[in-house]
Amino acid sequence: MRRRLTRLGMGLAAVAAAATTLTACGTGGGTTGNGTGPITFASGKDLTGAMPQLLAEWNKLHPDQKVTFIELSASPDDQRNSFVQDLQARSGKYDVMWDDVVWTSEFAAHGWLEPLDKAQVGGPGVLPAAVDTATYQGKMYGAPFMTNSALLYYRSDLVPKPPTTWAELQSDCAIAKAHDMACYVGQFAQYEGLTVNAAEAITSAGGSFLSPDGSKVTVDSPQARAGLQHLVDMFRSGNIPAAALTYQEQESANAFVSGKAMFLANWPYVYTAASAAGSAVQGKFGVAQLPGPSGPGVASLGGIDLGVSAFSQHKQTAKDFVAWMQSESSQRVLVKVMNQASVLTKLYTDPDLTKASPYLPTLQKAELTAVPRPKTPNYNAVSLAIQKNVYAALQGKVSVDAAVKQLAADLQQAISAA
Amino acid sequence: MSVATRPAPPAAAGRRRRARRGRASGWLYAALVTIVLFCLLPFYWMIVTSLKDPKAVFDNSLVPTHPTFLNYAAVFGSQNTFLLALRNSLVIAGSVTALALVFGILAAYALARLHFRGKNLVLGLFLATSMFPGVAILTPLFQLFADLGWIDTYQAMIIPDISFSLPLGIWILASFFRAMPWELEEAARVDGCTKAAAFRLVILPLAVPGVFTTAILVFISAWNEFMIANSMSQTPAAQPVTVAIAQFSGISQYDQPYGTQMAAGVIVTVPLIVLVLIFQRRIVSGLTAGGVK
């Protein structure tokens, strides 16, 4: 009984502690070490088993600064929750974190990430758009590690030349109709993927959501309306099937790989599944850049930046480690074994790599023009606002004009919460 | 009055039941079929899906045309942490059930049988602890347990789970204890038993159906708890099955391994049902005992 009471006492003490630490929140920093020594690296689930091998490489080279691998869930939301909980508790359990590009600004603004040396991790050999995702208020808070941007998958047996404009896309849809299949599918369920797809339509049409520094709402423009109108028209004409309102990556990829859709906008990972035995489109598809209003459109940039925790005990080792992960030898493992896209420009034309991943040159073209999603510490509130209003417009519940106006108001509220 | 005077000798009860069965059979069997279909059709679909080739998820044929155990192999394959997760779940849910029952029985007995002021307040407080959204509890609790160094330990999941099941357990048990034929306890005390002994020897056996029902509900909710476990357990050493299932991954980070998840769902559900069926006798014996009054 006494022990239980002690526990109660600890609980009460903790209430008091919580009240006092409130005032210390958000200032970042602290008395953490800048030195070298063993560190941990937390990433999303390693589906290829290559990560431990890569880390073993580092450990061989740095016996005094060994890195321990912590494998988190495959779900980005779960990964973020693990990081946020740990960072809020300031435990420094994760020295190096695998951050989705849209988290970098948020984590940096909370003072959770250590600024990195741009000369070391943002040099000329790194894709500029990837460097941009890791930059917050002029400083880099992450080392771009891998990148991602959507491709247009098309049925080369039905469409000889992939569409480059929206008008061509819409006229090609007649072919799909003749074959009794859906014309175009993407990710239109109300979740993060909808933000990606809506951003692609809107930025392709020349619109934007926020100003580059994230301080002003810029969505209330004719360009943004034109971009959204394109998606709404595609839904209304049935060229995007109504079922796509429930599609995430997996469902949309299934529709294409099973031969039920002619065009698919999705990440490069689909290439492997679509080429595999058992795929209905094996040998019958190609990849291209997403179409735009007049020529190739603009893709949204995904990917991972490696961030160093502000609460790490061995920051110097952590910084050296993220730079090493960006080095050519590590990046080759990333492309070859993990089947992901590198952040180093020169690896997109490397014959050894393009043989295994023929989509690399197309992907590079897409990535050279790709635009990060809005960069703001309130990214989640911004993204939720985009999803909600775009979804309502796609469903036909509200007009494009009303959706854009409401979105502008919601975004204003989202960013002013800082 | 003593225990020996209970009416309804088994033979008579049996005769009565047989008579009732004959008359009621028409609507009873219709209702039976409906209930079985309602409960089992979705579960059947789960089993069918778990037996499909992972590539043929949307093959909607009602019987598995080419049954395969690939999904089951996948559950136990790759990193081999599922067996460990099953053990963790067993330890966690078992401890939660045992402790919650002990705490719950004690508290419920006090609430049902003893007289003290503020009883309704205590009952209300127990109830009120089930009114806060789970996530609101999660963040402060994580910080508290992180300070105690409890992250990735069993107690970080057992203690919250106990507190989630206690309110319901106490309420069910208290309402059961209220309905007990307490004159038996008085009789036992007249015979020289202490209050505690009277409770243990006379009342507890009569309370078996209620205790058992509570135990099932508590065990299942602890077995299925996900939110707390997902935060508090970070390595396979402490992860229960619900977290392990969520960690299953498909060929890419975007693919949900539907068939594997269904297979794992079947694997963790079937033992529970078997367990209930084994303990079934306890309910039945409790039932005849309950026919006392």
Place this chain on the structure above:
Amino acid sequence: MSVRTGDSRALVPRASTRRERASGRKDHDGRFAFWLVVPAILVLTVVIGYPVIAALVRSLFSDSIASAPRFVGLDNYFSALWGVNSGKFWDSVGVTYFFAAVTIVLETAIGLGMALVMNQAFRGRGLLRGVVLVPWAVPTAVAAVLWKWSFDPVGIINALTGSHVVWTGSDWPSKAAIVIADTWKTSPFIALLILAGLQIIPGEVHEAAKIDGAGAFQRFRLITLPLVRPALLVAILFRLLDALRMYDLPAILTHGANDTTTLSILVVQATLSELKPGFGGALSTLTFLLIFVTAYAFVRLLGVNAVEAQIGGGRGGNR
């Protein structure tokens, strides 16, 4: 330790009920009761009490990212109740109560039916109890994924019914999908609780009524229902608490799209997604207050009480 004496004084009243004072058992009862109740209270204090107070304190502070949180009084509450966030909040309140009302009515009806059947004597009754438990035993997350794929546009439900409904793509089908999934999952919970209540109804009561010529429906209405009422009400009460905190099913089936954002989803969005612990704390507290008022009204109106209940003849009959 000072906590001990403080607590015991609060719980052990100087004067107990009048009846008890007459019997002279009060001191013994009170102290005994305290030691019986205290383990449960301690666990609940650490796990629920402490976090709730922490969330409550935090809800009085601002959510600014760059600077330290400021004390803002009840601003977070005002913003949810009639400020910039009131639209979202009241929409969620409506959605939450809609789901709670519909699912509880359906689940109570189905659960009562199941319990009545399970209480009959027939061969294989034990097996039926196992069967009924299946939906409740399937882990919630797995069940939600099962229903998500069943309600897919090319899933089994459309295939079986020959329809082309995009279930999770518009408002009412989404709500129907969530209600169906929840009803399947939770009816057994109610059934089990009612069954436990039915088991303490002595069979003789039914027999006697039958001999007096009461029909099946009459026996149900006049005997079974009143006797099982306490168990039924406790079951509904706890379903109410859970249904008003519904999270998993809408989160997995629709992500809160199509007008299915329940209060819990809103709390998770504010606390975990948007990292606004102050506003999230206020939403949690408001949710708590709504549930509290609802449960209180339920208990008052219907007289649910685990200790004063009139089960099986109730307190009067036993004394």
